[in-house]
Amino acid sequence: MSDPAESLAQRVAERVVDLVVRSLDVNALVQEIDLNAIVDGVDVDKLVNRVDVNKVVDRVDVNKVVDRVDIDQLLARVDMDALLARVDIDQLLARVDIDQLLARVDVAAVVDRVDVNEVVERVDIDALVTQTDLGAVIAKSSGGIAGNALDVVRSQAVGLDEFVARWVGRFRRRRYSGPPGPPALLRSAPPAAPLTPALAPGPAITTAEP
Amino acid sequence: MTAPPAAQLHFQDHFAGAASRLAGYAIDIGVSTGLFTLALAGISFVASLIEGHSVSWNRADVAVTIGYLLWLFVYFAYSWAASGKSFGMAVLGIRVVSADGAAATVRQAVIRTLAFPLSFLLLGLGFLGIVLQRDRRALHDLIAGTAVVYAWDARAARLRFLARDTPPSPH
Numbered sequence: 001m002s003d004p005a006e007s008l009a010q011r012v013a014e015r016v017v018d019l020v021v022r023s024l025d026v027n028a029l030v031q032e033i034d035l036n037a038i039v040d041g042v043d044v045d046k047l048v049n050r051v052d053v054n055k056v057v058d059r060v061d062v063n064k065v066v067d068r069v070d071i072d073q074l075l076a077r078v079d080m081d082a083l084l085a086r087v088d089i090d091q092l093l094a095r096v097d098i099d100q101l102l103a104r105v106d107v108a109a110v111v112d113r114v115d116v117n118e119v120v121e122r123v124d125i126d127a128l129v130t131q132t133d134l135g136a137v138i139a140k141s142s143g144g145i146a147g148n149a150l151d152v153v154r155s156q157a158v159g160l161d162e163f164v165a166r167w168v169g170r171f172r173r174r175r176y177s178g179p180p181g182p183p184a185l186l187r188s189a190p191p192a193a194p195l196t197p198a199l200a201p202g203p204a205i206t207t208a209e210p
Numbered sequence: 211m212t213a214p215p216a217a218q219l220h221f222q223d224h225f226a227g228a229a230s231r232l233a234g235y236a237i238d239i240g241v242s243t244g245l246f247t248l249a250l251a252g253i254s255f256v257a258s259l260i261e262g263h264s265v266s267w268n269r270a271d272v273a274v275t276i277g278y279l280l281w282l283f284v285y286f287a288y289s290w291a292a293s294g295k296s297f298g299m300a301v302l303g304i305r306v307v308s309a310d311g312a313a314a315t316v317r318q319a320v321i322r323t324l325a326f327p328l329s330f331l332l333l334g335l336g337f338l339g340i341v342l343q344r345d346r347r348a349l350h351d352l353i354a355g356t357a358v359v360y361a362w363d364a365r366a367a368r369l370r371f372l373a374r375d376t377p378p379s380p381h
Contacts, residue, residue: 181359
């Protein structure tokens, strides 16, 4: 065929294709296609096997992906209770090397942060004395009958002091809340530990403010 | 015997009240007078050995009165200057300190002893401060710049009391 004829044929063909494409209703055509049947015919495993996953992953910018993740929203959707319920604490602890963990702890720094006075205040000294051998040690190392009698005399005298002070306060219409003391002495006095009410025997003379 | 009440555990170094001070003073007067009487009896006994006849002491005797007052001065001034407490005060667990809480000085002890009779001479009104004043200071305390505080460790006493009831160790 000569060149003019070939050129004509080419133009005719293009025109025909153009007319056909224009006359085609693509949407109707797509609806006619049974996508499920096509998908069923695809061997996904074979397809996946042909994909070089490493190459795909190499092309993924993980940082960019992570940046787009809203961690708060993600965590809000996590059921922590359910997650924790699935954790085997025993197994987790079994894998912890306690010695190694303790070796990394700065015990001195921990001790420095402990308020020893506060710890001592929380110790129930009365229970300690009555329920341990410490009581026997104290009893052996401290006064006899004379010492005990002195304690009683002093206790009674202090009770009487408070009785008088309370009544004087009532007469003067002033609330009495115990004796004050010289500032220098009170500043240096250690705080008294709380007592266990169950172990505190009733006073011979009540000194507490009503 | 009962343990010291819980409220008393906080009283160490707080101003001592009238009853403790009065009881301590009564003991002091008893002890000092007893010692003075013993001393007189001793002197009388020695005199009888030397001179062969006993010496009788008369209360109206000025020398005896002056001796007694001097003895009281030494007894109280020395006690307060040396340790802040006389025998009676030690029994009651109280002691004399400076008004600010520091240990009483010798000067304060001497002034307090000399001013002490003033509280009596004013019909006892000098002692009213112990009951009426917040810092429980009598006239002689105000003059000497002193105060009386509880020196007794009620907490230790309570522990001793509780320790007595501790069951013996099975070991």
